[in-house]
Amino acid sequence: MSSVRNVLSGIASLTQTMEDGRRQMVGLLLPSDFVGRPGRSAAAFDVTATTDLVMCCFRKKPFEEMMSATPHVAQRLLEMTLDELDAAREWMLLLGRKTAREKIASLISIIARRDAALHLRKRTGPLSVDLPLTREEMADYLGLTLETVSRQISALKKDGVITLEGNRHVLIPDIDRLLEEAGDDSDGGMLV
Amino acid sequence: MSSVRNVLSGIASLTQTMEDGRRQMVGLLLPSDFVGRPGRSAAAFDVTATTDLVMCCFRKKPFEEMMSATPHVAQRLLEMTLDELDAAREWMLLLGRKTAREKIASLISIIARRDAALHLRKRTGPLSVDLPLTREEMADYLGLTLETVSRQISALKKDGVITLEGNRHVLIPDIDRLLEEAGDDSDGGMLV
DNA sequence: GGCACTCCTTGATGCAAATCAACCTGAGAG
DNA sequence: CTCTCAGGTTGATTTGCATCAAGGAGTGCC
8 A cells, every 4th residue: 555646647636525425626636746645544535537547656665764764855745735735725715705606717717827837838819728627527626516617607608708619628818807707816826 | 034833822813815805714723733834935824813822933044954954843744734734625625515504513523622632531521612713703714604603503502402601612412413413424534 | 320328508496695784792991 | 870892693685506407419339
């Protein structure tokens, strides 16, 4: 049993489930993300692959030895965990206080931002992003139902905030407009 | 400017605020909890004392030197941060999927558990806990309005799940009943 | 072709929690 | 003693989202 894994390619989701089946996604694992905890074997959450996935699993013992031996590793891991904690806390604001429309706009802008960070290319035309999640997965992430997700996406489309190309592809003519709809303050954090 | 602080006594809350004033509490700082991040100066959240508070502030430089010098410190800090992350994720389930009644029951049971962990004494009679928060602060924590908090507390009282002694003091005749109302699976995590 | 399936959209209806509003209680302050 | 003000309760009404329900579009299989 390895206690720590590292996503190499693909997307996985971290979800919590209640006895009666209500589900909440609590994290999205993208390439380069770590899962698991050094020093604990039982996982508190379900980890589900949402696409084909390649992960790199570390053996418990050697990994812990490395942690002790090289302080930089522990420090780097700490920093990554603190980033995740910040992201989780931003998400708590979304779950607790945002409207359905704001939630959708937030999700799209987060995906857009992550995409931009990944590709690092300045595009002049409208931003273009792929949604790596089904409507149901988005609903689980946002604390909504899939019907509400679908309706709010349609509404944002009708209002010209986004354009759809097929079900999974979104064009963003005006990113500031989208951020405004997301209710984030201008400079806005919200990295995942 | 110190980057890291440690609560010695009292209670502080970590909150996020939107431009229009909507607020979400994203963490409760109790004695022994750490705030802040090594390596970053700007805080992403408001930290507000909800009671008189004594904190221990570390100077940035010496703290970071200590981090590098003693791997145990970094590891311990990592572990604490991972615990906080777990707690944040449990909280996301609450915010995204639980009903108002379940949220209140969850909050009370969390406070009860923490209390029990602190005092370590087996009591035979009904559990007795003090709520360290006003109704409004509970509302900010749970993603509700203060009126709903008040109503649900009254409802739980009427249904015999809890008993009130004054506004801030709660008796729990049957902790399992309360946990059931909280919607947590029996053995249940939910530490804060 | 027809069938089964997943994913998605849209409409009608219901309900839980927000909102708006009034009032209660206790603690200082003058 | 009265005034004020923060914290709390409770009631009436509204509303945003969930729920229930039907149907469309794409894909793979026989």
